[in-house]
Amino acid sequence: MNDALEDVISESESTSVPSRLVAVTERIARAAAAAGRDPKGIRLVAVSKLKSSALIREAYACGQRDFGENYAQELADKACELADLTELRWHFIGHLQSNKARLVAKAAHFVHSVDGSSLARELGKRAANEGRGVFREPLPVFVEVSVGGEAQKHGASASDLLDVLASVDAEPSLVLRGLMTMPPPSLDAARRAFEALVSLRALHGGATRLPELSMGMSDDLEVAIACGSTLVRVGSAIFGAR
Numbered sequence: 001m002n003d004a005l006e007d008v009i010s011e012s013e014s015t016s017v018p019s020r021l022v023a024v025t026e027r028i029a030r031a032a033a034a035a036g037r038d039p040k041g042i043r044l045v046a047v048s049k050l051k052s053s054a055l056i057r058e059a060y061a062c063g064q065r066d067f068g069e070n071y072a073q074e075l076a077d078k079a080c081e082l083a084d085l086t087e088l089r090w091h092f093i094g095h096l097q098s099n100k101a102r103l104v105a106k107a108a109h110f111v112h113s114v115d116g117s118s119l120a121r122e123l124g125k126r127a128a129n130e131g132r133g134v135f136r137e138p139l140p141v142f143v144e145v146s147v148g149g150e151a152q153k154h155g156a157s158a159s160d161l162l163d164v165l166a167s168v169d170a171e172p173s174l175v176l177r178g179l180m181t182m183p184p185p186s187l188d189a190a191r192r193a194f195e196a197l198v199s200l201r202a203l204h205g206g207a208t209r210l211p212e213l214s215m216g217m218s219d220d221l222e223v224a225i226a227c228g229s230t231l232v233r234v235g236s237a238i239f240g241a242r
């Protein structure tokens, strides 16, 4: 085999989903070790938005079980296409409009982006229609908080958080899982946002009421893990640029 061809092959291997998954898992393990934490306490959600079902199957074949989607219709379509992957757990992480709550309540195993009381009520109603909280487990949700200032488009403000959390608690078909944030792009700003989320959790019942922190993406997962993240949402580092 000539050198050029060898280069092409090793390049495509090093950028395949299985090798990228291994690399991300190693980053998580190193960041956990550096923070003196057990890596088992950090769940990896592979963010597959705008990526094909074939790539999701590839990751699933490697043992990945948690996948994140941003768009309600795309989630519903993929949940249908991949219904044979019975251990797959869908995390809805995108901005959720009330008129899409039914689709999401039907397909998602977790919702990370509850950012207001009226959305909590609508999602609660739709999850109840799916039998959640009666003959199925309640739907676990995260409240998304905007802690990074103006740059963040979505999320409840810190001052609204008390009300949004109470609205989730009032829905028997939903169960509070934790807080989520989408930080500004710079690592310094991300660190400040993650620390702010940790403080807000302490203020609103701590880890007993809010056991999980959904924070950290491809570029800032080390910072998030150092700050106490229990769940990182990683897209491009696993599936490539979008």
Ligand SMILES: *Cc1c(COP(=O)(O)O)cnc(C)c1O
Pocket (backbone or CB within 6 Å): 047, 049, 070, 093, 094, 182, 217, 218, 219, 233, 234, 235, 236, 237
């Ligand atoms: C797209 C997205 C991610 C993943 O971002 P990457 O930088 O590709 O890792 C995580 N969380 C949310 C809410 C997203 O929309």
